[in-house]
Amino acid sequence: MAAADSAVTFLTERHRWHWSEALPWIVAVGCFFVFPGYLAFGAQILIAILFALSLDLILGYAGIVTLGHAAFFGAGAYTAGLLAARLGWSEPLSCLVLGAVAAAALGFVSGWFLLRYAGLTLLMLTLAAAVLLSEFANAQADITGGFDGVTGIEMWPLFGVFNYDLYGHTNYVYALATLFAVFLAARRIVHSPFGQALIGIRENTNRMRAIGSPVHRRLVTVYTISAGMAGIAGALFAETNAFVTLDVLSFQRSAAVLVMLIFGGTGRLYGAFFGAAIYMLLEHNLAKLNPQFWEFGLGAALVLTVLFARRGLLGLVEDFGARFRSAPS
Amino acid sequence: MAHIADVTFNLLFDGLAYGMILFIISVGLSVTMGLMGFVNLAHGAFAMAGGFVTVTLVGKLGMPFLPALLLASVVVGAASVPFERLLYRRLYKAGELDQVLMSVGLVLIAGAAFTFVYGPAPQALKLPAALDGPVTVFGQSLSAYRLFMVAVGFLLIAALWFAFERTGVGARVRAAVDNRRMAQSLGIDVDLLFTLTFALGSGLAALGGGLAVDITGLTPAFAVQYLVFFLIVVAVGGLGSLKGAFVAALLLGIIDNAGKYLYPEGGGYFIYAATMLLLLLRPAGLYGRG
Numbered sequence A: 001m002a003a004a005d006s007a008v009t010f011l012t013e014r015h016r017w018h019w020s021e022a023l024p025w026i027v028a029v030g031c032f033f034v035f036p037g038y039l040a041f042g043a044q045i046l047i048a049i050l051f052a053l054s055l056d057l058i059l060g061y062a063g064i065v066t067l068g069h070a071a072f073f074g075a076g077a078y079t080a081g082l083l084a085a086r087l088g089w090s091e092p093l094s095c096l097v098l099g100a101v102a103a104a105a106l107g108f109v110s111g112w113f114l115l116r117y118a119g120l121t122l123l124m125l126t127l128a129a130a131v132l133l134s135e136f137a138n139a140q141a142d143i144t145g146g147f148d149g150v151t152g153i154e155m156w157p158l159f160g161v162f163n164y165d166l167y168g169h170t171n172y173v174y175a176l177a178t179l180f181a182v183f184l185a186a187r188r189i190v191h192s193p194f195g196q197a198l199i200g201i202r203e204n205t206n207r208m209r210a211i212g213s214p215v216h217r218r219l220v221t222v223y224t225i226s227a228g229m230a231g232i233a234g235a236l237f238a239e240t241n242a243f244v245t246l247d248v249l250s251f252q253r254s255a256a257v258l259v260m261l262i263f264g265g266t267g268r269l270y271g272a273f274f275g276a277a278i279y280m281l282l283e284h285n286l287a288k289l290n291p292q293f294w295e296f297g298l299g300a301a302l303v304l305t306v307l308f309a310r311r312g313l314l315g316l317v318e319d320f321g322a323r324f325r326s327a328p329s
Numbered sequence B: 001m002a003h004i005a006d007v008t009f010n011l012l013f014d015g016l017a018y019g020m021i022l023f024i025i026s027v028g029l030s031v032t033m034g035l036m037g038f039v040n041l042a043h044g045a046f047a048m049a050g051g052f053v054t055v056t057l058v059g060k061l062g063m064p065f066l067p068a069l070l071l072a073s074v075v076v077g078a079a080s081v082p083f084e085r086l087l088y089r090r091l092y093k094a095g096e097l098d099q100v101l102m103s104v105g106l107v108l109i110a111g112a113a114f115t116f117v118y119g120p121a122p123q124a125l126k127l128p129a130a131l132d133g134p135v136t137v138f139g140q141s142l143s144a145y146r147l148f149m150v151a152v153g154f155l156l157i158a159a160l161w162f163a164f165e166r167t168g169v170g171a172r173v174r175a176a177v178d179n180r181r182m183a184q185s186l187g188i189d190v191d192l193l194f195t196l197t198f199a200l201g202s203g204l205a206a207l208g209g210g211l212a213v214d215i216t217g218l219t220p221a222f223a224v225q226y227l228v229f230f231l232i233v234v235a236v237g238g239l240g241s242l243k244g245a246f247v248a249a250l251l252l253g254i255i256d257n258a259g260k261y262l263y264p265e266g267g268g269y270f271i272y273a274a275t276m277l278l279l280l281l282r283p284a285g286l287y288g289r290g
Helices: A002-013 A019-034 A036-061 A070-085 A092-114 A119-139 A169-191 A193-203 A205-210 A215-241 A251-264 A270-289 A291-308 A312-326 B002-036 B043-059 B065-086 B096-118 B144-166 B168-178 B180-185 B190-216 B227-237 B242-262 B269-281
Strands: B134-137 B140-143
Touching (some): A070 A092, A119 A251, A119 B227, A119 B269, A169 A193, A205 A215, A251 A270, A251 A291, A251 B096, A270 A291, A291 B096, B002 B043, B002 B144, B002 B168, B002 B242, B043 B065, B065 B190, B144 B190, B168 B180, B168 B190, B227 B269, B242 B269
Antiparallel strands (some): B134 B140
């Protein structure tokens, strides 16, 4: 019975909150008080984390490799930006929700068609879909502002009460609260039976088909959810920056979010936190010094990560911890 | 009507020349991807390297254009061998994600390195007098350089076709593309074949990169800018198919060129829509086996 007991314990305990899970949130709240001058940048880090988190759901858990995730970020950003700048509706929370809905709808439709394919074909399809959307936004210049983007986005006060100050206090708290809410949802999803089925699909798609799992439906579902989350990140980006340009849809953004997640480690939710924060901090500081230096370092770090630290920084930390623990015995 | 015919002819001709560049650069990618199953996003970096070497040889060392082009192709082809041996080889059996990430890393490194040496500004290349300016063929005034490029493209496809279909090495490559393990069992040294085709593909990319300088311009962003195009040629044509890469590159060149001329605001719209449609209907590409 001992074995069965430990299996049951394992299954029930692994969803429990571990004390270390509080760390990133303590750091995030602490930053609010310790670095009051950098909160505008801090909000951008939180948005990057949210975006990377959305990618982790499909890449880390369901194993969908995409080169076009920026399409959903951009859909959310343009939805919020256009609502505020063109239609005169600037209520921040509803813009966030509508951004998520628009991105999720796009994710559902594109996912329905694209997720039947795998490998290089899927890679190319996601890439082409994102570029197509970018070209579309560029062509509809009278609505989207084309290359110049959407400017003049002014949001109404949050809840009608909190105004936006120059230092980004409101934006930081707003982004952090949004990230926390989305994170709770993501955590719930990956530990649910649905999340377990996704891991099964990642590990062996054919086997999941063989045991009767509706693979395509599961993939489309998680793709839609992930797209909605990316849309929230995009809408937050538009609201906090007060502008949207074609850059939000670019291949570079799709690649950057992939890199952030890989640095942090895929399939572990918190990898997005580490990867995105480190990426943003390094980019912010190194690119100022010398852009080539940053680009070169980023490239080298990618090659090294793939060859030697396939499970990302958190994987390295885990390996180190395991060695440390086993050393005394 | 004569005017419309002229415009159509010019559009087709320019598109053909552009498609030839795409073909020359992408054909190596198609073969290596078909052979090794490696999603190599850094292929454009070798083309870019070819462009920079050509520019340096012609501009700084005063070499004539054609020998410089050939030398650049050989140099880059040889330089690609250590990359294949040390980096690519380790990921042949890895998933697409790892391959994509490592090759994106290489693209970033190449972009930074070339910016460091050459600066971000576009490079100028002085063409030889014989290729500069228009020539008249059948009463049509054509750019001599584009005509030259079309000729090079046709020569190359003929040479490649001969090498693949009529020589022993070509037969081994085709066998390895078809079934790597079977080829290995028959005593074909597939490892060596990988290295050889990788070097050949990179060398051809460099040749294309050198030829492209006058048409597309050359900056350290070249590898990123055209990355999608090379991938489209390979995916649409079908992995490992010479004929597929040729047809796809010409189609892409002509459609993109005409689309940008007839509907400037749409930019590359048509290409991506056409690519998606085609891949949805034929996931393995025009001539791929799926």
